[in-house]
Amino acid sequence: MxxxxxxxxxxxxxxxxxxxxxxxxxxxxxxxxxxPDRYRTTTTLIFSLQGGSSVNDLAQGGTYTRDLLASYSRLVDLPVVLSPVVEQLDLGVTPTALARQVDVTTPSDTSLLQIAVTDGSPERAVAVADAVAAQLTTTVAGLSPDEVGGETVSVDVTVVEPAQVPDAPTAxxxxxxxxxxxxxxxxxxxxxxxxxxxLVTPVADRSTARRLTGAPVLAEVPRGGRVGRHPAPTRSEPRAPRAEAVRVLRTNLLALQREHDVRTVVVTSPTAGGGSTTTALALAAAAAELSQRVLLVDADLRSPDAARRLGLEGTPGLADVVRGRVGLEEAVQAWGSPGLDVLPAGTPHDHPAELLGAPRTAEVLAHLRQTYDLVVLDAPALLAVTDAAALAARCDGALLVVDARSSRQRLVVDAAERLGLAGASLLGVVLGRVTGTGGPRGATDERAGAADVAVP
Known part of the structure; x- marks a missing residue:
């Protein structure tokens, strides 16, 4: 986005x-x-050193006082100052609780100390501020040194700005x-x-799909046509919008086939339930109508469904051929007229990713590429397992089936990246459940973009 x-x-x-x-x-x-309303008042004290007579003594005394001021300011929050205040005013709180109502600041390069008190009562706030100031004066007098540099001195604390009763709450x-x-x-x-x-915005339209994946949109299937009652809509409902969308996809794929010798194509989607199996079945059946030798391979060894939808036996199949249990001729079944060959998934395997990544799988795919004009492989979702990306890397490329209403943009980007990292070519996008397209777009709409796709 x-x-x-x-x-x-x-x-x-x-x-x-x-x-x-x-x-x-x-x-x-x-x-x-x-x-509740809170009132805040402030009293200001000045600290001075009494005892020196010369200008130099006064200057040194001011510096000495400012040095002591940092220590004096720390006394305000301590029980040595606050405990007598609590008892004197009968506040009914602990010195620690009272300390949370008192703030102390010392303006830089001055001998001033400001005591701010916040309380629910304006009068009590003033009383606490005055009491704290008075008790600090007493405490300082008892702690201050009597002699500095051989001279008798004293630290005087004077209130220069007494606390005033606030007339409005501070909140x-x-x-x-x-x-x-x-x-x-x-x-x-x-x-x-x-x-x-x-994070959750769906793809929605063709321009977004192309921007997210960097690949052309080869077909848009109108909303309501992603799941069909018949696996080959170009035969069962030849005039339906979804049948025309499949023809558009077929035309654009054949353009890639002529220009880049694309013969083996993996059909997948970012997540499960994206419509990749339906798309693979419809595409294979439509291509077979042009008298091409077409093979549909159910390469989803984890949850095979293509053979069941076509009413064919699920075994033997691809897994059995790769493991050397049967020959390819024994596993391939014919479906429909004109003829479409189907290679089911075969006997379930405990480690489908390893099986699809075996050298024997590459040999089988190479043989199929030489035998058929077009091989369409129905693969699992890209982001669920590694099977689809590994297969696509061994084929001429992949078609990414994206649901315009439910496929999240971030997941579509991740799916395209997964193919790229595997070294596979993304031939194009099939955008499903599109709203308001006005019918499928013509084949020429995407052929220029399809011709620019990098394929192995």
Whole structure:
């Protein structure tokens, strides 16, 4: 999915974004109404060193005081200061709990110390701030050194800005919290839609399919025609839109066959249930109508289904031929008229990936390529197991069957990458369950793109 499509996602689902913004505003308003008012007040103290008489003494005293200020500020949060305050005001809390209501700051390059207190009562906030300031003054007087550099000195603490009773709570007012909630809901809605667009958006149309895979769309099967009652729609319903879509696919594949000598084609999909078996059956039957020698191979050794759909025996088949149990002539069965040869999956094998990757499989495929004009192999889903990618690497290429309504874009990209990593050529895409195509596109629509596909 490109940047333009990602940016359009919130526009297509603006109602959801608006709903989340409204919910955010309501949540902010609710938080404001439910939260108790908090009041904050601040008192400011200045620390000075008394004792020196010269200018140099005063300068050194100011530096010495600022050095001590960092230590004095740490005292504010400690029980040595807060315990007497709790007892004096009868606050009914622990010094640790009170420390969470007190904030201390020391402005840089000054001898000032600011004590801020937050409380549910404005009057109590002032009382606590004054009491903390007074107790800190007492504590500092008891801890400060009496002599510095041989001279008698003292640290004086003076309140330069007493605490004032706050006239309004410190929490943001309701409109501010509501606006902040609306913005948060808006951001969440946009982020959610962008995430959905990246992860779960279906392919939907031919331009998207081509951009995701880098391969031409060889045919579009209209919605409602992906699963047929008959495995060969060009024979059972020759005028139906899905039959015409199969003819378009056949025409484009034959163009590849003439231009690049494509004879062995793996038909697969990103995930199970994508319609690859239906497509393989229909394509093989349609190609056989042109008096070509066509072989349909059920190469899904894990869940074979092609032979069952055609009403043929499932054994012997490909697995038996590769293992040397039977000859190819014994395993191949004829179906329909004009004739279509079918090689079933054969006897189940415990390790189908290893069997398909065996050198004997390559020999069988090479022999089939020399024997038939077109060999169509129905393979398992690409992202489920490695069988399809391994087979495609040994054939002239693969057709990727993509469901326009349910195949996720990320999975289609992963499937195309899986073929590329295996060294297989992606000949094209068959886009299924397409809505609003106005009927299958003509064969010439994709032939120029098909001719540009790199094939081995």
């Amino acid at each position: 490109d940047v333009r499509e990602v940016a359009q996602a919130p526009r297509r689902r603006w109602a959801l974004v608006a709903l989340l913004a409204l919910l955010g505003a309501l949540a902010g308003a609710g938080w404001s109404l439910a939260s 943001p007012p309701l409109p501010v919290l509501a606006a902040a909630g609306a913005v948060a809901g808006l951001v969440l809605g946009v982020a959610l839609l962008v995430l959905l667009a990246l």
